[in-house]
Amino acid sequence: MAKQNNLPRVVIIGGGVIGLYSAYYLQQNGYQITIVEKTDGSDGCSYGNAGMIVPSHFIPLAVPGMIEKGIRWMFNAESPFYVKPRLNWDLLTWGLKFYQAANNKQVSKAMPALRDISLLSKKLYQTFASETGFDFAFAEKGLMMLCKTQHSFDEEASVAETANKLGIEAKVLSVPELHQLEPEIKPDVAGAVYYPGDAHLYPNILIKNLKDLLQKSGVSFLNDTEITGFDINGNTISSIRTQTGNTIAVEELVIATGSWSPILARQLNINLPMQAGKGYSTTYQQVAGKQLNIPSILLEARVAITPMAENLIRFGGTMEISGINSHINMNRVRGIIKAVPAFFPDYPIEVPAQDKVWYGLRPCSPDGLPYIGRTQKYKNLIIASGHAMMGLSLAPATGKLVQEIITQQQPSIDISLYDPERYD
Ligand SMILES: Cc1cc2nc3c(=O)[nH]c(=O)nc-3n(C[C@H](O)[C@H](O)[C@H](O)COP(=O)(O)OP(=O)(O)OC[C@H]3O[C@@H](n4cnc5c(N)ncnc54)[C@H](O)[C@@H]3O)c2cc1C
Structure with a gap:
């Protein structure tokens, strides 16, 4: 896939609502994005949930x-x-x-x-x-x-x-x-x-239409592709490895793999309870x-x-x-x-x-707060996960924060309590 600008290529692991909204705000800022998803992307936690947008929680x-x-x-x-x-x-x-x-x-x-x-x-x-x-x-x-x-x-x-x-x-x-x-x-x-x-919405339609929108804006989707390993160079993740042994080069990497996030984090020696x-x-x-x-x-x-x-x-x-x-x-x-x-x-x-x-x-997560932020251990790794019963509610804000972290802007809100390495 040819790179269209000088911005780093972003790979997002996980095609749930958090991965999709991260892609949405990044592509609006001109980034080239690939979303890697281990399933065919037609179901998962982001689909059949109750669809509530809940500042009340x-x-x-x-x-x-x-x-x-x-x-x-x-x-x-x-x-x-x-x-x-x-x-x-x-x-x-x-x-x-x-x-x-x-x-x-x-x-x-x-x-x-x-x-x-x-x-x-x-x-x-x-x-x-x-x-x-x-x-x-x-x-x-x-x-x-x-x-x-x-x-x-x-x-x-x-x-x-x-x-x-x-x-x-x-x-x-x-x-x-x-x-x-x-x-x-x-x-x-x-x-x-x-x-x-x-507020509320129909999550099944949201996810389907958001994917269509992203595809039309040039976001690539690699479905049926499970990430099983990482290649590390110093404090940088240089590529990710798929279950079939292929490697995908990364410049910026977002882990948005919902309940599976600790499995990948463990391989990177990050404790993500x-x-x-x-x-x-x-x-x-x-x-x-x-x-x-x-x-x-x-x-x-x-x-x-x-x-x-x-x-x-x-x-x-x-x-x-x-x-x-x-x-x-x-x-x-x-x-x-x-x-x-x-x-x-x-x-x-x-x-x-x-x-x-x-x-x-x-x-x-045990404390009820999501994990959102860049890690200290790897300078090109951002984690966006752990949203528990509010992932749909918090997805646009999480995607926006991921984009602000990558574009090195002041985050819209204080993100210190969401530190993904807070249990390390
Ligand atoms: C019954 C129920 C009701 C809910 N109601 C609400 C509600 O009303 N409002 C609300 O805000 N939230 C609600 N939620 C919670 C919300 O659905 C979740 O917080 C949200 O969907 C999590 O999104 P996510 O993108 O983090 O994870 P997911 O949607 O799980 O997406 C993660 C994706 O990563 C993929 N993946 C995992 N490992 C790998 C790998 N190694 N390689 C490639 N891909 C990988 C998975 O296949 C998955 O598709 C509800 C949940 C349930 C179960």
Whole structure:
């Protein structure tokens, strides 16, 4: 492939939403880009997710009390959280780091960092939607946190107070106020918190159209190409090696391989603690007369429900830390579906057949912050990964930051807490 300008050629490993948005902003700056993807690029975590753009999610998963709650959930086969107990060094050290992050001091540091990247990303989605001209069903309708019990409503109301203090608008809604916003489906709950600044989109269409756009702008895609090794020259990665033994020369390299990132990082002697958090979704047609307008999270069940384009509705949830595998645990899927009638009593929904269940592996860092930045060890390596349950939300901001790092511009926000070598 001929180089068209003097800018370094960028190779991005990973064709998920993070790799694609990194390519988008880099190609806008005149870079020649190759995206290397080990699958045929037609599925993965960036496709079947809940499609929510969530500045409301400014609190990391690792908070005080989370471990105790997680342990209780582990004894319920249909609960929203599960860690498969196993003697695995990566899991044990990840768990320890999660524990170390789950305190008020760390959470207070993480919250503004998550807010800043979320708000930047939301703004970039707005610009992207107005500039690119393609429809990916981007809708700014907000997000409802539906609370079944008074106890979780009280807790959520105090989260809303923190959100407002941080500059993220949150409204505590009484049941009549909620029913005005959802007149057809009328949730049966104690109350709700509404985040008007959240948004949603149809991820399957976004990824497809973004790839088309990138291809038309000259970005090369090498699908079915797994990277299995690196050639190092001093503190520079000179080339990457594929599973068939080919080498690809690199000048700037971005690792955006989601849950697989620690496998590549390990080969480069970089400690990138991460666990794959498996989640499931299933998508139906909306039910006539019971349309959901606004995306919602069934709080106690941790189930996300998103109305999508083409009159679809997607139900997603669970966080199953069971390693990298494609096993579908139907108990967990049942847990998602069984939660629905508790919140929407007369909503007709059945457990889907296994072949209608989608799964994805969320790349979870222990402290809930992504890894974004150039490494000290290799001067031409940038890591962009670890976005857990917010990769879709944070993708434009991450792509923009990757571009700013490579173009040596001042990053749009402070990236020090996202340092990919923070656990080294
Ligand atoms: C049920 C569910 C619901 C979710 N809902 C939301 C939501 O509402 N909002 C939100 O923001 N996020 C959501 N997420 C999370 C979001 O989907 C992820 O954070 C995001 O997709 C991660 O993107 P990524 O590009 O980092 O990783 P991926 O999409 O996993 O992409 C990484 C790519 O790298 C490739 N790869 C790996 N190793 C190699 C290698 N060695 N060589 C070449 N290629 C390689 C993989 O094949 C993969 O395609 C949800 C996730 C799940 C499971």
